[in-house]
Amino acid sequence: MIHKKFLLVALxxxxxxxxxxxxxxxAPSKVEMELTQVSDHVYYVQGKAGIATDNEGxxxxxxxxITDEGVILFDALxxxxxxxxxxxxxxxxTDQPVKKVIVSHYHADHVYGLQVFKxxxxxxxxxxxxxxxxxxxxxxxxxxxxxxSLFPWVDDDTRLVRPxxxxxxxxxxxxxxxxxxxxxxxxxxxxADLMLYVLPDRVLLxxxxxxxxxVPFVGSANTKNWLKTLEKLETDNVQALIxxxxxxxxxxxxxxxxxxxxxxxxxxxxGAAVDEMMxxxxxxxxxxxxxxxxxxxxxxxxxxxxxxxYLSLEAEALGQ
Ligand SMILES: [Zn+2]
Numbered sequence: 383m384i385h386k387k388f389l390l391v392a393l394x395x396x397x398x399x400x401x402x403x404x405x406x407x408x409a410p411s412k413v414e415m416e417l418t419q420v421s422d423h424v425y426y427v428q429g430k431a432g433i434a435t436d437n438e439g440x441x442x443x444x445x446x447x448i449t450d451e452g453v454i455l456f457d458a459l460x461x462x463x464x465x466x467x468x469x470x471x472x473x474x475x476t477d478q479p480v481k482k483v484i485v486s487h488y489h490a491d492h493v494y495g496l497q498v499f500k501x502x503x504x505x506x507x508x509x510x511x512x513x514x515x516x517x518x519x520x521x522x523x524x525x526x527x528x529x530x531s532l533f534p535w536v537d538d539d540t541r542l543v544r545p546x547x548x549x550x551x552x553x554x555x556x557x558x559x560x561x562x563x564x565x566x567x568x569x570x571x572x573x574a575d576l577m578l579y580v581l582p583d584r585v586l587l588x589x590x591x592x593x594x595x596x597v598p599f600v601g602s603a604n605t606k607n608w609l610k611t612l613e614k615l616e617t618d619n620v621q622a623l624i625x626x627x628x629x630x631x632x633x634x635x636x637x638x639x640x641x642x643x644x645x646x647x648x649x650x651x652x653g654a655a656v657d658e659m660m661x662x663x664x665x666x667x668x669x670x671x672x673x674x675x676x677x678x679x680x681x682x683x684x685x686x687x688x689x690x691x692y693l694s695l696e697a698e699a700l701g702q
Contacts, residue, residue, distance in 0.1 A: 406498075415468065427459075438464065441460065443625065445624050451557050452480070452558060464495055465496070466495075469498060485576075486578075489572055492590075507546070510550050565579070571608060585624065589625075652692040666688055666689075
């Protein structure tokens, strides 16, 4: 009898275990999210405007490319709960599994959803150089901070998922007859950035290197590389651009030009100040910001951006 009872328990465990390991309990998300189609194969969800901890952390975009042989994602959103919600939206459009997640860069608002897709069997692809962030104390500190500021959507079970594949320069692949081009941009907006181009649809998913209709967040970016990339970007053929934040640009060339002009202006204005050995605050007050001061996020971002560029140009001038 004992044997039979033991067997029964073992059998029940065997039945329950796979279900338990598939259906993870993530905190339910109430934030509104909808999948918007921009071309034959490409859709995206648009994060809300606001700071990182507003709207359950739903502040960044994710791209979804649906083919007959699987789904490719671009970025993974800022919490596992959001990622699970996105999975639900994708399942309403297609039976195809998510095959790959291409990560534009390892910043918190784009990566904490990765574990959901990884658990579902997707391959994670990221720019080489991402490991600089992943292995830094910053990454651990940020996660600890979000476990508090975004609880319960980010909690002790939330983890930073490492890439399966690092892209060095570029990577081209085809899935379901759709050709994809992944380009490494170097350390532009972060330690390592990449963008994805969906060739037949002529849709560019840019991550945070191009901002639509607002002053970019420069952070610790290498503005020299960033600018060079934008200058090189061949935009004539691009039909639509999905940035890392904000709506898809209907005039991609304009969005690219705006970001480019802003960075070039910052470098030129702060470069002149460094050449003349002016102090930052003196230089900042003297610059005519009228081309940009009407743009959203100018008040929040511009002075800090200018200071960061001033410091980096000073370092360049000193040969550091
Ligand atoms: Zn971002």
